Amino acid sequence: MGVELWHEAELLAADAVGDVIEHWGFRKVLGRVWTVLYLSGETLPAVDIADRLSMSAGSVSTTLTELQRWAVVKRVWKPGERREYFEAETDFWKMISKVIAERERFVARSVRDRLESAAELLGRGRDAGSKARLERVQRLLAFTNVAEKMIDTFVASRRADFGSFGDLLSLPRGITQRLRRA
Amino acid sequence: MGVELWHEAELLAADAVGDVIEHWGFRKVLGRVWTVLYLSGETLPAVDIADRLSMSAGSVSTTLTELQRWAVVKRVWKPGERREYFEAETDFWKMISKVIAERERFVARSVRDRLESAAELLGRGRDAGSKARLERVQRLLAFTNVAEKMIDTFVASRRADFGSFGDLLSLPRGITQRLRRA
C-alpha cells in the first residue's frame, strides 16, 4: 500500500524528467532511469530498475551504459555481491556542464567547419549570387563563433554567469519554499 | 557554372544549419529551408526552395508553415504576382528568444507541475520510502524553478547576460575576422 503510493509518484516524476531529457535530444528512458536512481537515494541493481519502469533487461542495460557514458550514473561494485549496483550522479551542475562540454561543443565545431568550407567556396565565385551569399555565411559564422565562445567560457568556468542565478544551482537545502513564489 | 558553385556552398551551409536545428529538437529541413531563404537574401517562392533542396512541394509547404509558426519565416504577398513569396527572419537574437519563450518555457512549466503533483503524493506517505523521495523531488523542483526563472529573465530582457558576449549577438559587420582566432 505505502509502496504503491511512492511508486506512483516516482513514475510521475520519472516521466516528467524524461520529457525534459527528450527535449534535450536524448531518449526519454535515459531521464526515467536516472530519476528512479536519483529518487531512490541509494544504489540499485539493474533488475530493480527494470521492474519499476517495466522495461526489458536489455533495454535497461543499454540505457545504463549510455548514462554512464554521460557520467550521469556510476557503476558500484559491492564486495561479496554477485550483481552490480548503479548510482545516480546528484550534482545537476556537473551533469549539465558535462553534456554541454561534450555535445554542444562538438556540434558547434562541426557546424563552424562546414560553414567555413561554404565561405571558402563562395569566395571563389565571381558572380553576384556568390558574393551576396558570402556575406550572409559570414554572419552565420560570426554567430557561431560567439556561441562557441560562450560554450567554452561556460564549460571552463563551470559556472557561467546566467543572470545572477548561478549560485543557486548548487542547491542549498530548503530553498524550495523561497523560490516557489519568488 | 557559376550558379553551380554557389549552389553547392548553399547546400553545405544549409545542411550545417540543419544539424544545429535538429540538435535543438526540430527537423533538419526546417534549418535547411530557412538557410536557403536566408542566404538568398531575397524573397523566394515555394517552388524555388523545392528545386534547390530537391524536396516535394508538399514537404516545402509543411515546412514553411512550421517556420512561420516560429516566426522565423514570413510570408510576403506581392501585388500583381500570382504566387506567394517567403522571406527569412534575419535577427538571430529574435529567433532564439522566441523559441526559448515558447518552447522551453512550456516544458519547464509542464515539468514543474508534474513534479509538484509527485511531491504532493509523497507528502501523504508515512513510510520511509516516501519521505526520502520527497526530499529529492523537492531538490528537482528547486532546480526547475531556477531554470524557469532564468528563462523568464532571459526572455523578458531579450538580452540575458551570457558572460559578456550578449552584445555581439546583434552582429556588427566585419567582426568575423576578429573573432576567428580570439
Next chain:
DNA sequence: CACATCGTTCAGATTTTTCTGAAAGTTCGG
C-alpha cells in the same frame, strides 16, 4: 467559364529510432 499556376492537405509509403527477447558472456558458489 475553362485553363493554368500555385499552395495545402493528408493517406499511405518509407525511413529512422527504439525496444524486445533470446543467445552468449561473466562471475561466483559449490
Next chain:
DNA sequence: CCGAACTTTCAGAAAAATCTGAACGATGTG
C-alpha cells in the same frame, strides 16, 4: 567444472517520425 544469477549484445519486431504524391482549393487569365 557445473549451474545459478546477472549482464551484454544484437537481430528482428514494433513504433515513431518524416516524406511523397495525388487530389483538392484558391486565384488569376484569356
